[in-house]
Amino acid sequence: MTATPLPGKPVADTLLSAVTERVRALPRPPRLALVRVGEDPASVSYVRSKDKKAGQVGIESEVHALPEDTSQEALLALIARLNADPGVSGILVQLPLPAQIDEAAVLLAVDPAKDVDGFHPYNVAQMWAGRARLNPCTPAGILELLDFYHVPVAGQRAVVVGRSEIVGRPMAALLLGRDATVTVAHSRTADLGAVTREADILVVAVGRPQFITPEMVKPGATVIDVGINRIEIGGQARMVGDVHPGVAEVAGGLTPVPGGVGLMTVAQLMANTVTAAELLARAE
Numbered sequence: 001m002t003a004t005p006l007p008g009k010p011v012a013d014t015l016l017s018a019v020t021e022r023v024r025a026l027p028r029p030p031r032l033a034l035v036r037v038g039e040d041p042a043s044v045s046y047v048r049s050k051d052k053k054a055g056q057v058g059i060e061s062e063v064h065a066l067p068e069d070t071s072q073e074a075l076l077a078l079i080a081r082l083n084a085d086p087g088v089s090g091i092l093v094q095l096p097l098p099a100q101i102d103e104a105a106v107l108l109a110v111d112p113a114k115d116v117d118g119f120h121p122y123n124v125a126q127m128w129a130g131r132a133r134l135n136p137c138t139p140a141g142i143l144e145l146l147d148f149y150h151v152p153v154a155g156q157r158a159v160v161v162g163r164s165e166i167v168g169r170p171m172a173a174l175l176l177g178r179d180a181t182v183t184v185a186h187s188r189t190a191d192l193g194a195v196t197r198e199a200d201i202l203v204v205a206v207g208r209p210q211f212i213t214p215e216m217v218k219p220g221a222t223v224i225d226v227g228i229n230r231i232e233i234g235g236q237a238r239m240v241g242d243v244h245p246g247v248a249e250v251a252g253g254l255t256p257v258p259g260g261v262g263l264m265t266v267a268q269l270m271a272n273t274v275t276a277a278e279l280l281a282r283a284e
């Protein structure tokens with residue numbers, strides 16, 4: 001068996017077309033504030049692509065690039081200003097933050113109505129209760145991808161490998177909200193292969209190159225690779241996922257890296273920004 005590739009681009013393009021239409025229907029364009037602290041190259045690149053994508057779909061965006069040694073107080077003051085600005089419909093603080101800043105305190109400071117990352121504790125609680133309007137971008141984008149490729153979710157066994165607050169935990173909550181039977185596995189899970197082989201849908205977000213090998217996958221399963229690992233192979237720098245390429249011989253469907261769920265993260269952020277703007281316009 002060779003797995004059907006499940007690229008993110010057609011899904012992201014479809015989602016972004018719908019976002020463009022929704023932006024046009026609003027009385028004024030949404031405004032997205034992108035906050036970055038420091039010069040971590042990956043964060044610089046992600047914020048740049050979010051800023052660019054916003055422009056392409058008619059969302060106004062502003063980048064607040066703060067120095068590496070920014071104090072927590074200064075960052076909280078900026079967030080308070082963005083919260084109070086009626087022209088700003090969405091706020092995103094790019095993660096990770098430098099060590100002197102308490103990430104939880106910063107996420108708590110963002111107005112939940114403008115929290116387009118869905119990381120505020122209020123939105124996290126709403127998500128677990130199955131009624132959030134703003135869900136974390138990568139897992140929400142993965143659900144879009146499963147729907148686009150007609151992968152059934154309700155009643156299926158889903159295993160999420162990884163328990164991060166950005167991907168693993170919210171992915172489990174969203175799959176549960178779609179009536180999957182969900183298991184969360186992680187680095188301390190005993191006999192991980194026995195657990196992952198149960199999965200009809202296997203979502204892998206562990207940050208370890210090619211960690212999931214073919215014998216850990218049930219034949220015909222849909223495998224979603226969230227990993228982005230930069231490694232050297234034969235003297236060449238390469239980007240690989242958390243899933244071994246040999247899994248393509250066993251799985252029914254497999255997302256590529258790059259070109260898979262990463263594209264959905266940015267597209268879903270645009271969808272969340274327009275949702276926040278719609279909700280704010282309704283409340284006016």
Ligand SMILES: Nc1nc2c(c(=O)[nH]1)N[C@@H](CN(C=O)c1ccc(C(=O)N[C@@H](CCC(=O)O)C(=O)O)cc1)CN2
Nearest residue numbers: 046093094095096117137138258259260261262263265
């Ligand atoms: N505030 C947030 N911080 C972070 C998030 C997040 O959702 N909100 N997620 C990650 C990083 N991230 C977005 O911020 C992100 C990761 C990957 C991609 C992506 O397009 N990946 C491409 C490869 C891109 C490359 O060349 O590096 C792919 O998979 O094809 C976009 C966004 C941590 N921080």
